[in-house]
Amino acid sequence: MAYSKKEHYDEHTTEKLIKHYHGVLEHLGEDPEREGLLKTPERVAKAMQFLTQGYHLDARSIIHSARFKEEVNEMIIVKDIELYSMCEHHMLPFFGKAHIAYIPNGWITGLSKLARVVDVYSRRLQVQERLTTQILEAIKESLNPLGVAVVIEAKHLCMMMRGVQKQNSVTTTSAFDGEFMKNPTRSEFLKLISTKLD
């Protein structure tokens, strides 16, 4: 699949979504013809395509586009990668941070590519657990590292704005592979992601 940095708006999809969101506004008791809402179906159609653009991106080709041979055997961590996703149950946002680490085995990748991989899988309808393991699997398959670790901390609007209405709960999910299955390596990673940079 081609890897493009452009926002993805498909004309045909936009036209179809506009009709649906026009209907949604009506069903919610709004007047889609009032001035403030005239362009809303089109705006929402484009916003939703932006927020789900991950379906058109391929994480493995992103990593392969900046994969370098390098004899490094130390843990590489990129932490506090902000993410915005949407829960597949309510189509409401969940947002937070991802922390990624890997121990290379001959190959490294561009640091920004790890953040792009987070976007590839977060810009879809998701559950946080699957998002976490998909990121791990893409790094594992593309770099064949000695170990990979992914931790995601997120707040879910479906638990804040509606439903149980809990404003302060944070969900943490994690996935570990290879060296990170061993306690000392995992502990070092968890310690390093909990320290703050000033």
Ligand SMILES: Nc1nc2c(ncn2[C@@H]2O[C@H](COP(=O)(O)OP(=O)(O)OP(=O)(O)O)[C@@H](O)[C@H]2O)c(=O)[nH]1
């Ligand atoms: N495991 C998991 N659950 C999620 C995630 N995002 C939302 N949920 C949960 O998905 C569940 C869906 O439960 P349902 O009982 O079918 O839906 P609901 O009646 O709207 O549930 P409430 O949110 O409890 O009102 C809820 O418990 C949500 O909190 C996620 O990323 N992972």
Ligand SMILES: [Zn+2]
């Ligand atoms: Zn939800």
